[in-house]
Amino acid sequence: xxxxxxxxxxxxxxxxxxxxxxxxxxxxxxxxxxxxxxxxxxxxxxxxxxxxxxxxxxxxxxxxxxxxxxxxxxxxxxxxxxxxxxxxxxxxxxxxxxxxxxxxxxxxxxxxxxxxxxxxxxxxxxxxxxxxxxxxxxxxxxxxxxxxxxxxxxxxxxxxxxxxxxxxxxxxxxxxxxxxxxxxxxxxxxxxxxxxxxxxxxxxxxx
Amino acid sequence: xxxxxxxxxxxxxxxxxxxxxxxxxxxxxxxxxxxxxxxxxxxxxxxxxxxxxxxxxxxxxxxxxxxxxxxxxxxxxxxxxxxxxxxxxxxxxxxxxxxxxxxxxxxxxxxxxxxxxxxxxxxxxxxxxxxxxxxxxxxxxxxxxxxxxxxxxxxxxxxxxxxxxxxxxxxxxxxxxxxxxxxxxxxxxxxxxxxxxxxxxxxxxxx
Numbered sequence: 400x401x402x403x404x405x406x407x408x409x410x411x412x413x414x415x416x417x418x419x420x421x422x423x424x425x426x427x428x429x430x431x432x433x434x435x436x437x438x439x440x441x442x443x444x445x446x447x448x449x450x451x452x453x454x455x456x457x458x459x460x461x462x463x464x465x466x467x468x469x470x471x472x473x474x475x476x477x478x479x480x481x482x483x484x485x486x487x488x489x490x491x492x493x494x495x496x497x498x499x500x501x502x503x504x505x506x507x508x509x510x511x512x513x514x515x516x517x518x519x520x521x522x523x524x525x526x527x528x529x530x531x532x533x534x535x536x537x538x539x540x541x542x543x544x545x546x547x548x549x550x551x552x553x554x555x556x557x558x559x560x561x562x563x564x565x566x567x568x569x570x571x572x573x574x575x576x577x578x579x580x581x582x583x584x585x586x587x588x589x590x591x592x593x594x595x596x597x598x599x600x601x602x603x604x605x606x
Numbered sequence: 607x608x609x610x611x612x613x614x615x616x617x618x619x620x621x622x623x624x625x626x627x628x629x630x631x632x633x634x635x636x637x638x639x640x641x642x643x644x645x646x647x648x649x650x651x652x653x654x655x656x657x658x659x660x661x662x663x664x665x666x667x668x669x670x671x672x673x674x675x676x677x678x679x680x681x682x683x684x685x686x687x688x689x690x691x692x693x694x695x696x697x698x699x700x701x702x703x704x705x706x707x708x709x710x711x712x713x714x715x716x717x718x719x720x721x722x723x724x725x726x727x728x729x730x731x732x733x734x735x736x737x738x739x740x741x742x743x744x745x746x747x748x749x750x751x752x753x754x755x756x757x758x759x760x761x762x763x764x765x766x767x768x769x770x771x772x773x774x775x776x777x778x779x780x781x782x783x784x785x786x787x788x789x790x791x792x793x794x795x796x797x798x799x800x801x802x803x804x805x806x807x808x809x810x811x812x813x
Contacts, residue, residue: 490751
């Protein structure tokens with residue numbers, strides 16, 4: 400993983416991480432990314448699910464079908480909000496977050512065996528256990544799926560997990576300061592309206 | 607709000623909404639957006655907080671300082687993940703979400719009075735009650751803040767809140783199907799390490 404002009408962090412340098420482990424920590428903590436592409440010279444940002452291996456991130460090409468043809472530069476950004484940093488001054492309010500940005504030209508995964516393998520990886524990243532439990536894709540479904548792989552070589556992670564950084568004179572104010580933590584929680588599973596009776600909720604979906 | 611070539615939804619048309627009320631519902635339900643810009647012909651996607659009025663979205667220009675100079679086209683995307691749609695076939699797995707995409711050229715808010723007003727709006731969107739409670743920005747801080755406003759005129763919202771849509775023959779499988787709901791939750795407030803004793807947690811920060 401290299402720090403290029405793009406991945407060098409211009410602001411808040413102390414928050415930047417260029418090691419692969421920090422990057423993978425951020426990527427493995429979620430399943431939704433924002434995919435940026437340029438269409439007719441204009442930016443377009445689309446949310447989509449992803450999977451990740453030790454050296455690539457995978458996503459469906461169809462989300463940006465009209466733009467992701469070939470040799471298309473993308474920027475994939477993953478952000479987890481961990482809370483709000485509440486300062487004594489409005490100016491110092493900020494966010495606790497972990498984020499990752501990956502730049503590059505994704506390749507289309509065309510080899511049939513690799514495509515199945517990487518689709519399995521993506522499925523297992525988002526819903527561990529489902530690949531072997533649910534019905535796997537048939538040839539027609541595989542053909543209808545465009546799978547893209549993007550190297551993690553040009554990437555960076557940013558982690559903000561600090562406290563309010565107020566001016567010294569503001570510490571004297573009678574104003575509360577701290578962090579409002581935020582987490583994502585899984586709720587009680589909702590069976591589909593057309594689920595047949597007697598089919599148990601599978602344990603591997605318990606989060 | 608108009609449906610332009612960009613905001614016309616190419617896929618999943620049934621999920622698209624072009625009315626202002628749907629858009630505002632999505633924007634008011636969160637405070638983090640992903641801002642896409644084009645830098646040297648390449649996409650860059652940066653997470654940042656935003657505020658919203660009835661006809662504009664507001665964010666800090668500094669997040670993309672080297673790219674957001676003037677007349678810069680942006681795409682602002684806001685996504686809330688509401689759950690995973692678990693189908694009987696891997697192919698039909700999907701996500702419950704609400705998202706909004708806004709395109710346009712943001713204007714820099716330069717009028718001092720308007721700048722304060724819109725910063726108040728942004729602050730109150732992210733942390734309601736804090737503008738009047740915390741210390742408000744002084745002249746130097748206002749000068750250090752670039753505030754951008756983007757019209758909601760070219761925008762669309764997408765809402766996916768359905769159920770798995772399996773092939774008829776898959777309904778016979780002994781495979782569970784439904785939705786794993788996901789929500790964001792606020793945790794117990796964490797006082798700053800340097801918070802003076804005797805300063806109560808303000809009720810307006812209770813979520």
